[in-house]
Amino acid sequence: MKKLKVLLLLLAGLMMFSAVAPVAAQELELWAFVNTHARWFREQAERYADEVNPDFSLNVIEIAYGDLHDRLLISIQSGGVGAPDIADVEQGRFGSFLRGGGDPGFVELNAFLDQGGHTENLVEARQALYTSMGSVYGIEHALTPVVLYYRADVWEGAGFDPQEFVTWDDFVEAGRAIVAENPDVIPLHIHGGLHELLLRQQGHDYFNADGDVTIDSAESIALMDWLLALKDEGVAGDPPAGDALWAAFKDGTLISMVGADWYGGFFKDNAPELSGKWKAAPLPAFEEGGRRTSVWGGTGAMVVKTSDHVEEALDFLEFSMLSIEGNVRRFELTTLWPPYIPAMASERLHAADEYFSGQDLGALFADVGPEAPPQWQSPFRSQLNGLRAAAWQDVIDGNRSPEEVFTEIADTIRDEMEFES
Amino acid sequence: MFGRGRKIAPYLFISPFFIGYAIFFLYPVVQSLQLSFYRQVGLNKAPRFIGVDNYVRLATKDALFIKALTNTTYYALGSILIIVPLALLLALILHSPKLRFREFFRFLYFTPNITAGVVVGIIFGLVFEEQYGLINNLLLAPLGLENVRWLREARWVMPAIILLGAWKWTGINAIYFMVGLQNIPPELKEAARVDGATRLQVFWHVTLPLLRPILAFVLTIAIIGSYNLFAEPAILLRGLEGGPNNAGMTMTMYLYTRGFRELKMGYASAIGYSLAVIILVLSVIQLVLIRAFRED
Amino acid sequence: MIKRKRLRIANHDLPFQLVLLAFGIVTFFPLVLVVITSLKSNTQFYHNFWLPELPFQFGNYSSAFRIIWRYIVNSVLYSGSTICLIAMIASVAGYVFARFHFPFKTALFLGFITLIMVPGVLTLAPRFVLVRDLGLVNTPYALISVWVSGGLVLSTWLMRSYFESLPQELFDAAYVDGAAEWQVFVYVSVPLARPMIATVAMTTLISSWNDLIWPLVTITDKDKMPLAMGLMQFSSDFETDWGTLFAGYVISSIPLLCVFAVAMRQFISGLTSGSIKA
Numbered sequence: 004m005k006k007l008k009v010l011l012l013l014l015a016g017l018m019m020f021s022a023v024a025p026v027a028a029q030e031l032e033l034w035a036f037v038n039t040h041a042r043w044f045r046e047q048a049e050r051y052a053d054e055v056n057p058d059f060s061l062n063v064i065e066i067a068y069g070d071l072h073d074r075l076l077i078s079i080q081s082g083g084v085g086a087p088d089i090a091d092v093e094q095g096r097f098g099s100f101l102r103g104g105g106d107p108g109f110v111e112l113n114a115f116l117d118q119g120g121h122t123e124n125l126v127e128a129r130q131a132l133y134t135s136m137g138s139v140y141g142i143e144h145a146l147t148p149v150v151l152y153y154r155a156d157v158w159e160g161a162g163f164d165p166q167e168f169v170t171w172d173d174f175v176e177a178g179r180a181i182v183a184e185n186p187d188v189i190p191l192h193i194h195g196g197l198h199e200l201l202l203r204q205q206g207h208d209y210f211n212a213d214g215d216v217t218i219d220s221a222e223s224i225a226l227m228d229w230l231l232a233l234k235d236e237g238v239a240g241d242p243p244a245g246d247a248l249w250a251a252f253k254d255g256t257l258i259s260m261v262g263a264d265w266y267g268g269f270f271k272d273n274a275p276e277l278s279g280k281w282k283a284a285p286l287p288a289f290e291e292g293g294r295r296t297s298v299w300g301g302t303g304a305m306v307v308k309t310s311d312h313v314e315e316a317l318d319f320l321e322f323s324m325l326s327i328e329g330n331v332r333r334f335e336l337t338t339l340w341p342p343y344i345p346a347m348a349s350e351r352l353h354a355a356d357e358y359f360s361g362q363d364l365g366a367l368f369a370d371v372g373p374e375a376p377p378q379w380q381s382p383f384r385s386q387l388n389g390l391r392a393a394a395w396q397d398v399i400d401g402n403r404s405p406e407e408v409f410t411e412i413a414d415t416i417r418d419e420m421e422f423e424s
Numbered sequence: 425m426f427g428r429g430r431k432i433a434p435y436l437f438i439s440p441f442f443i444g445y446a447i448f449f450l451y452p453v454v455q456s457l458q459l460s461f462y463r464q465v466g467l468n469k470a471p472r473f474i475g476v477d478n479y480v481r482l483a484t485k486d487a488l489f490i491k492a493l494t495n496t497t498y499y500a501l502g503s504i505l506i507i508v509p510l511a512l513l514l515a516l517i518l519h520s521p522k523l524r525f526r527e528f529f530r531f532l533y534f535t536p537n538i539t540a541g542v543v544v545g546i547i548f549g550l551v552f553e554e555q556y557g558l559i560n561n562l563l564l565a566p567l568g569l570e571n572v573r574w575l576r577e578a579r580w581v582m583p584a585i586i587l588l589g590a591w592k593w594t595g596i597n598a599i600y601f602m603v604g605l606q607n608i609p610p611e612l613k614e615a616a617r618v619d620g621a622t623r624l625q626v627f628w629h630v631t632l633p634l635l636r637p638i639l640a641f642v643l644t645i646a647i648i649g650s651y652n653l654f655a656e657p658a659i660l661l662r663g664l665e666g667g668p669n670n671a672g673m674t675m676t677m678y679l680y681t682r683g684f685r686e687l688k689m690g691y692a693s694a695i696g697y698s699l700a701v702i703i704l705v706l707s708v709i710q711l712v713l714i715r716a717f718r719e720d
Numbered sequence: 721m722i723k724r725k726r727l728r729i730a731n732h733d734l735p736f737q738l739v740l741l742a743f744g745i746v747t748f749f750p751l752v753l754v755v756i757t758s759l760k761s762n763t764q765f766y767h768n769f770w771l772p773e774l775p776f777q778f779g780n781y782s783s784a785f786r787i788i789w790r791y792i793v794n795s796v797l798y799s800g801s802t803i804c805l806i807a808m809i810a811s812v813a814g815y816v817f818a819r820f821h822f823p824f825k826t827a828l829f830l831g832f833i834t835l836i837m838v839p840g841v842l843t844l845a846p847r848f849v850l851v852r853d854l855g856l857v858n859t860p861y862a863l864i865s866v867w868v869s870g871g872l873v874l875s876t877w878l879m880r881s882y883f884e885s886l887p888q889e890l891f892d893a894a895y896v897d898g899a900a901e902w903q904v905f906v907y908v909s910v911p912l913a914r915p916m917i918a919t920v921a922m923t924t925l926i927s928s929w930n931d932l933i934w935p936l937v938t939i940t941d942k943d944k945m946p947l948a949m950g951l952m953q954f955s956s957d958f959e960t961d962w963g964t965l966f967a968g969y970v971i972s973s974i975p976l977l978c979v980f981a982v983a984m985r986q987f988i989s990g991l992t993s994g995s996i997k998a
Contacts (some may be wrong), residue, residue, distance in 0.1 A: 066953065070953070074936075077938075080850045081858075084852075084858045085858035085941040243576060247554065273960070394669060395668070397578065397668060415487070424462075437816045441816055444872060445832060445869050451846075452850055453846075457852070467852065517740060527984070527985075531980065531984055535751060538976040538977065539751070540930055540947065546955065558770070591750070596741075605986060607992060659955075681932065683845045684937055689845045696785065696841060696844065720726070
């Protein structure tokens, strides 16, 4: 019977297939969700193999943001089946690994960091994002200081120097003048993270240090109202996301970006043709003498507990993430400002950056870095982000008031917390 | 029937069927019922019995569940209203005896159905794109209509997904209807024609009633398909939140979020069961409406 | 006279052809766009969204193929095994349900057929727990076992109604010749049921080939992904390279297109032979 033959052939193929699944001796697997990180990890792995362990090889796999965290969570829930040895976990999604019992499935790093003398070398406020009940599970990639990226040609051409802005009022005033000249331009881009990071600039956040929800605080609502008023005036706007966003940067609709250190790398990757046109300045403060930066995002490298190569993985992370060379190289490749204090003094962080009109970005980050506000982790953070993302367009379009939406989100999260306690 | 005294043989032959079915289908169905009365967050923590709390919460407190349910129903109704008449029209044309290129057209209409969901999602991302997109540029602009913010305005999200669904499913349903038409004995129609009925009357009084079982089949498949809708909106709207105001969050996206992002296994099971009951009720209503019951 | 008749037919045909063509364009245009985009470089894509641009970038296809072939092979193996298992189990079970009489037959049959309305997502969570406890996560067996059991219900139903519709005389001759039941099944019934087996195979092929959510929760390893899921991974691999991305989409569509171009007639004849009379 032909059918039977085909079947046997297929089954045989299937068995061979699962038997041949690659299990190279010293190959470690790493998952990353941004190509800038992946590129750096590959380079570091080569360097590690050259200098420390010639048998070492690292298979860096890039997976889309949502997909990486979903798959990692599932594989950890299944006892580590198919999990990588090392994974990049974004701070906004780390919370979901803490659900259901508190053990996120990653190697606890306290002893490792203490023994190597690394604990004091890492910025504590950043490490807090990957810490739960005293256990540290990740090593931060970036301090994520937020600065004002701006199109120097446009702003300076209109007679303004954003380096001179002291408060947001200065920014808004200049923005008004530019819009009066050219109504198509959007001086302030209200992106999905803007409200959150400006809130932190003010010293608040969606969760406080005790883990309570505070997205419905008076400050949070007032801030959103302010952003919406700017949008009504035409000083701020929300172009579509994805490729259209980069198109808007390229055609000069968007002339600034309030973004963290990693956004510099995004620019270089997605809009190489704008090289030489950008600069960056400290964020304008909300009042004179106020904080000139914030934090946005952040990603921790973690070692999966069930890995067969925990020792090797930790060695590699120590070599790459906890060394001056690794941190400096990461900045050179991706503009991620080191959260590793000994690296901050390196001269190489101050090279002129061609993309940013020859500016010394390092000096800027070093300048504002120490002011970076803390950010608190919560197992409910990713759920809150999901709720907020869904309501976002309604708030931006003025269909629903920030107060109504933020109160609703906060109530939902509080209710969830109670239901699960 | 054959009187060969086989007692165990039939059971033996159907046992592979039942074993597979029992382990991977029946057991989860039963297990799901049990789990739905427990609170289990994550798999590495002991579940806790909480009675009907999950169900109570779903019905009274979970706005997102209601939202997903409304969205999915909206999609089901919208897509059925577009797909069924279109598919029927196509089927009638394809069935007409003297048509040329029939094979070609049949295959053409079938292609969307075998295109992977991820690809469909990406394609329609370009179709509905605000500034450069196909519909806004090639359809609305020439008519002097303003750009529609398809994927950013809550009220346009579901129409966009319905259009996507219509694109993907009309062809295969036309084929189902065509098959139904082929199974209608031509004598019936001829008899009616001889009796002096017009073309329309024949369609209305002879063809359509005979297509009822097919209609029931098509609607059932459409309802089940609506509740399984996942890949296309997830890709189209860049995430499981379903775009602005969760306007495109389907039931499966919602269930996946609760079960596999928030790891609420017990709760997800309660969602599944509520869903099954709803689908069952819908299907029964639908069958009653079509009065296909008289068939068997 | 003859001439006039022919003219009438053509006239009769023309509006129909036009309607079909209009639908055809709407149906096919997005797919044509995929092909057009697959032949562009990024610069060409941003320069002109919708129209083809010279020179065509055929290199996109080779770079896409290097990645996508793996997922296609995986899907062929997974869906192929699923189809073979379903075809065997369902034709045996359908045959037994159709032609044997035994206690509780109707009850058993109705018992499982009612569950056909249960959508797959209902049991997503417990199925995952089960597959995890069996140690099948991240193996092909997680996919095949669930696809087989999920597809069996409809397939057995289809096979049963087909075997029921076959006239008794076809079998009687074989029995008279002294054939054993299994011989009747293998040499008489299965060959007769070929159109229906083809239909079952093809519905199984579509549903397993395009299933995304189940692989999404059970497969974590890039090398083991079936195509539907691999396409997601592929999309993030080539996020900023539209030409290669769409070349991959074209390549990924070819297997099913080929199968259906060849077997469409079989598929429809299976459907026509009474399967979806409900």
